[in-house]
Every structure is written in structure tokens, then in C-alpha cells.
Amino acid sequence: MITDYQRLAVMNKNHLWHPFTQMKDYNNSDPLIIERGEGIKLYDVQGRAYYDGFSSVWLNVHGHNVPELNQAITEQLGRVAHSTLLGMANIPAIELAEKLVAITPAGLNKVFYSDSGATGVEIAIKMAFQYWHNQGIGSKTKFITMNQAYHGDTIGAVSVGAIPLYHDVFRPMLFPSHVIPYPYAYRHEGGETKALEATLAALHHLLETRADEIAALIVEPIVQGASGIIVMPHGCLRQMAAMCRKYDVLLIADEVATGFGRTGAMFACDLEDVSPDLMVIGKGLTGGYLPVAATLASDVVYEAFYADYHEQKTFFHGHSYTGNPLGCAVALASLKLFEERNMVEGVRTKAAFVEHKLAALKDRPHVGEIRQKGLMIGIELVRDKASREPYDWAEQIGVRTSLRARELSMLTRPLGNVIVFIPPLVSSEAELEAMIDILAESIISVTEGGSIA
Numbered sequence: 229m230i231t232d233y234q235r236l237a238v239m240n241k242n243h244l245w246h247p248f249t250q251m252k253d254y255n256n257s258d259p260l261i262i263e264r265g266e267g268i269k270l271y272d273v274q275g276r277a278y279y280d281g282f283s284s285v286w287l288n289v290h291g292h293n294v295p296e297l298n299q300a301i302t303e304q305l306g307r308v309a310h311s312t313l314l315g316m317a318n319i320p321a322i323e324l325a326e327k328l329v330a331i332t333p334a335g336l337n338k339v340f341y342s343d344s345g346a347t348g349v350e351i352a353i354k355m356a357f358q359y360w361h362n363q364g365i366g367s368k369t370k371f372i373t374m375n376q377a378y379h380g381d382t383i384g385a386v387s388v389g390a391i392p393l394y395h396d397v398f399r400p401m402l403f404p405s406h407v408i409p410y411p412y413a414y415r416h417e418g419g420e421t422k423a424l425e426a427t428l429a430a431l432h433h434l435l436e437t438r439a440d441e442i443a444a445l446i447v448e449p450i451v452q453g454a455s456g457i458i459v460m461p462h463g464c465l466r467q468m469a470a471m472c473r474k475y476d477v478l479l480i481a482d483e484v485a486t487g488f489g490r491t492g493a494m495f496a497c498d499l500e501d502v503s504p505d506l507m508v509i510g511k512g513l514t515g516g517y518l519p520v521a522a523t524l525a526s527d528v529v530y531e532a533f534y535a536d537y538h539e540q541k542t543f544f545h546g547h548s549y550t551g552n553p554l555g556c557a558v559a560l561a562s563l564k565l566f567e568e569r570n571m572v573e574g575v576r577t578k579a580a581f582v583e584h585k586l587a588a589l590k591d592r593p594h595v596g597e598i599r600q601k602g603l604m605i606g607i608e609l610v611r612d613k614a615s616r617e618p619y620d621w622a623e624q625i626g627v628r629t630s631l632r633a634r635e636l637s638m639l640t641r642p643l644g645n646v647i648v649f650i651p652p653l654v655s656s657e658a659e660l661e662a663m664i665d666i667l668a669e670s671i672i673s674v675t676e677g678g679s680i681a
């Protein structure tokens with residue numbers, strides 16, 4: 229008899245094309261098919277439970293199947309599922325915009341909705357570009373980004389992306405951006421101080437020589453995510469922001485990964501008191517429930533578009549589902565839980581607990597560096613600890629370690645040789661400890677061929 233699993237696995241293989249997945253490898257493996265979620269666990273169609281150790285790719289905040297969030301959607305569904313934001317408004321979109329302005333850094337007073345981090349980035353890029361155009365400054369058209377940056381997969385976002393593996397194939401169709409080094413202390417000869425100096429010097433040089441051609445700098449504040457969870461040296465973001473201000477270049481903070489408590493502050497910009505001109509949020513905005521993103525703009529940016537119609541300064545951009553009421557309703561309910569449950573403070577306490585527990589892994593022979601900001605953790609595995617020699621990419625050490633974790637009932641997805649641990653913010657200390665035990669066991673068994681016991 230064909231089981232449900234076999235039936236679904238065949239259809240999956242026949243018809244689904246998965247993101248960021250070499251389908252030839254995937255189709256030779258047994259697919260994981262999720263049926264439901266509860267708390268921080270996901271259950272597959274065969275009834276096996278897994279810890280969601282990467283928050284379903286960095287989205288989930290309060291866990292799965294949360295009564296308060298479910299209820300917010302159901303109540304809104306009883307009113308209306310969707311109505312457009314083109315020239316009209318809806319209740320949850322208004323209420324959420326007010327709330328977002330209240331919790332984001334000072335000065336960001338306008339909210340433009342979209343439906344993914346990438347579209348939010350496109351909007352920020354187009355706003356920055358048109359901001360200068362609308363003022364009659366036609367020369368400021370270029371963007372600065374940071375080495376190994378990731379801002380999403382649409383063409384504009386890829387144009388300010390700098391991860392060769394993902395982005396190089398598309399280079400001929402992209403607009404060129406200036407790339408400055410990201411301060412990756414572990415892989416910089418001079419360590420943290422020199423890495424920071426190199427970044428600031430490169431930015432300074434670019435601004436000194438070309439500020440009149442540059443519209444904006446886009447940055448993943450404090451933690452560069454997709455490159456391998458790389459934490460900036462203290463003060464880097466603040467100094468970059470000050471330089472942008474001085475040279476009249478806009479600052480776009482891409483908080484898609486870092487926003488909503490993930491780093492131990494509501495937004496990573498808060499950690500260094502930075503108020504960007506444009507800020508992109510997504511991922512955790514709806515608690516990981518529905519695809520809503522937003523681009524927040526300062527009054528100064530907004531006012532450059534505010535004019536008589538015939539001046540043609542309108543921002544001609546929008547998406548079918550911009551300001552979706554179901555998504556906005558669940559985002560509001562999520563933010564209510566943030567307040568009621570003191571989530572951000574909770575992240576700081578839990579982060580200290582996690583740091584303490586992970587310290588036991590520091591001396592393992594293939595653990596190169598453990599990087600952490602709040603509940604955003606990356607563990608870089610290396611072939612040789614002393615020389616920091618990386619594993620060859622073809623060895624797929626991260627993939628193998630993550631597969632081992634799955635066998636031990638925890639889901640995560642690596643970034644090359646970096647093991648990712650990004651648990652839902654709601655995770656209890658007992659759950660965090662259980663997940664860290666699985667992480668440790670996976671890393672040790674794959675890199676040392678042994679076991680902790």
C-alpha cells in the first residue's frame with residue numbers, strides 16, 4: 229500500500245522546484261514534508277517532531293500555531309481578507325503603520341508596505357534613487373554595498389548583493405554598485421581593529437571622491453546574515469552612519485533579518501543609536517506567519533515626493549497585496565505579544581544562557597569561531613583550527629552537520645561552513661539547551677567522527 233508520505237513525495241518530486249536547492253541532490257534524498265507545527269516544533273507527515281532551530285529560515289518569533297496569532301487572522305478573515313492600498317486604506321494597515329513608526333528608530337515616520345524582504349529592499353533602492361532625482365540632482369544614482377552582502381533575490385536587491393555564488397551569474401543584467409569590505413574580523417589578518425579600520429577607510433575614500441554620484445549606502449546593521457552571521461565590531465555602524473550624514477548620502481538599513489528582537493534590541497540600529505533614512509523590515513514582522521514587509525522612510529525622504537501631481541514626483545510603485553489586512557492584523561497581534569511577554573528583554577537573558585552553553589564547544593578542534601548577537605548564532609567550522617583553513621566547499625561540511633541535526637530532531641540550514649542556530653525567540657531555556665545538545669552532537673560526530681558521550 230502507498231502511504232501518504234510516498235504519495236506526497238512523488239508529487240513533490242514531480243512538480244515542486246525548491247528555492248536555493250540543487251534539485252538533483254534533493255530528489256535523491258528523502259524529502260522532509262511538514263504537516264503541522266506546535267510551539268517551537270514542526271511535525272512531519274510521518275508524525276516525527278523536530279525543533280525549528282532556524283525559525284523556518286529566520287522568521288518565527290512566538291512559535292507555531294499560536295492561539296493569539298491564529299485568532300487575529302480568523303477575526304480579520306471574518307471582516308475582509310484583502311482590499312488594495314492603491315488609493316484607499318484598511319484598518320489593520322493603518323494601525324500597524326502607526327505602531328511601526330512608534331517602535332522603529334526616531335525619524336522614520338512613513339511606512340510603505342510590500343510582501344517580502346526583497347521587495348522591501350527594491351522599494352528602498354528606488355526611493356533613494358528618486359529622492360535625489362525629485363530634487364533635480366541627477367548625478368546621485370549609484371549605491372554602496374558591503375562585501376558578501378545579501379539583500380534578497382530580485383534584480384535590484386541582487387544588484388546591491390555581493391555573494392559571488394548567488395549573484396555573479398546575473399552580473400551582466402545588474403546595475404553596478406560600489407563594494408566596500410565588510411569587517412570580518414576572524415578572516416582579517418589584523419583582527420577586529422584592522423578590519424574595522426579597513427571598512428571605514430574604504431567608505432571614507434569612496435565618499436570623499438564620489439559622494440556626488442552616490443545615492444545611498446545599504447547595510448545589514450550589526451549582523452551580516454547570509455554571509456555567515458558575521459557580527460560587526462562595536463561602533464562600526466554608528467561611524468558609517470555618521471559618515472553618510474556628513475557626505476549627504478542616504479543610509480538604508482536592511483533590518484529584514486535583524487529586526488524584531490533578534491539581536492537583543494528591537495532593531496539592530498538601536499544597539500548603536502542609529503537612525504537610518506530608510507529601513508527595511510520583513511521576516512519576523514508578522515511573527516513568521518504571513519508575507520508582509522515594509523520600508524520605512526524619514527520625513528525628509530517622504531517630502532521629496534510630496535508635490536503637485538503635475539510635477540511628476542509620485543512614487544510609482546506598488547504590489548497587488550501591499551498592506552494585506554490579514555498580514556497586518558497578525559503583525560499587530562505579534563507586536564502585542566512582544567509587549568505583553570517582554571520579548572526583547574527575554575532575548576537578552578536567553579542569549580546569555582546560550583552563550584554560556586555554547587562555550588563548551590569553543591575548544592573543539594574544528595570549531596573556528598562562534599559568533600552571536602542575541603539569538604542569532606553562527607558557528608564557523610574549519611578544517612584546521614590553528615591556521616583557520618576552511619573546509620573545501622565540495623565537502624559540504626555544513627550540509628552534513630545539518631543533516632545529522634535533522635536525524636537528531638532539529639532543523640537548521642547552514643551557510644557554507646557556518647552552522648546556523650536561530651531559534652524562535654519564544655524558546656525556553658530547557659528547549660534552547662536541548663537544541664544546543666543536538667548542535668554539539670552533530671558538530672562533533674561530523675567533524676570528529678565521534679560522539680560527546
Ligand SMILES: *Cc1c(COP(=O)(O)O)cnc(C)c1O
Binds near residue numbers: 345
Ligand atoms: C532574508 C533577507 C532578505 C530577503 O527577504 P525575503 O523575504 O526572503 O525576500 C533581505 N535582506 C536580508 C538581510 C535578509 O536576511
